[in-house]
Every structure is written in structure tokens, then in C-alpha cells.
Amino acid sequence: MKPMRTKRLILRNWEDRDRELFHRINSDEQVMEFFPFRRDRAETDAKMDEFRGWIAEDGFGFAAAEIAATGECIGFVGLLETDHV
Template sequence: MKPMRTERLILRNWEDRDRDLFHRINSDDRVMEFFPFRRDRAEADAKMDELRAWTAEDGYGFAAAEITATGECIGFIGLLDTDHVPS
């Protein structure tokens, strides 16, 4: 995925430096309230690898949202092709 930049945000593929945040997102009860499960660290790492490959292949997907001024990853945003739904 080619990064997309605005004045305040960079939308980019997940990077190894995001693994801790990705795990926190996937194991947080409030974030995952409407999902049937939470991911442990190994499951979160595997899902991140899957999403990274999928986003790189299709050019869109669930991208990391980074604050331009600080480089801090604050979450994600995405577009989903319903013909290609990740598990």
C-alpha cells in the first residue's frame, strides 16, 4: 500500500513497530465489544501479518493511522472489499 498523507495523518500499512498497539487494540474489551473474541499476542501478530499482506496485495484494506507531526500510530481505518473478507 502506498501511504496516503494529509496535513494531520498518514495512512499506511502496518509495520513491526505497531505490533504492541495492534495487540492492545485486538485485546481491549471496549474496542472489541461487538466482536465474539479477543486476540492474544500470537493471534494478534498473525492477524497483523495477514492484514499487511492483504493490504499490500490489494492496495487497500485496514491501514494504520499515524499522526504526521509525531509519528505516533493511533489506530486504524479501512475499506473492505466484501468479495475479499479476511477471517
């Protein structure tokens, strides 16, 4: 996926530097309130690798959202074909 840039955000594929944030998101009670599970670190790393693969293969998926001015990853956004669910 070629990174997409807006005035304030960069949407890009996941990088290894994002692993800690991705784990915090996937293990947070409030964020995951409507999911029946929380992911441990190994499960989170596997899911992030899966997301990276979808983007590499399809050119879209769940991309990291980064603040353009600071380089801070703040979460993710994306589109996904239903056969990946």
C-alpha cells in the same frame, strides 16, 4: 500501498513497530465490545500480517493511522472487499 497523507494523518501499511498497539486494540474489552472474542498476542500478530498482505496484494485494506506530526500510530482505518471477511 503508497502512504497517503492528510494535514494531520498518514495512512500506511503496518510496520513491526505497530505490533504492541495492534495487540492492545485487539485485546481491549471496550474496543472489542461488539466482537465475540479477544485476540491473544499470537492471534494478533497473525491478523496484522494478514492485513499487511491484503494491502501489499490489493493496494488497500485496513491501514495504520499515524499522527503526521509525531509519528505515533493511533489505530487503523480502511476498506475491504467482502471476499476477505
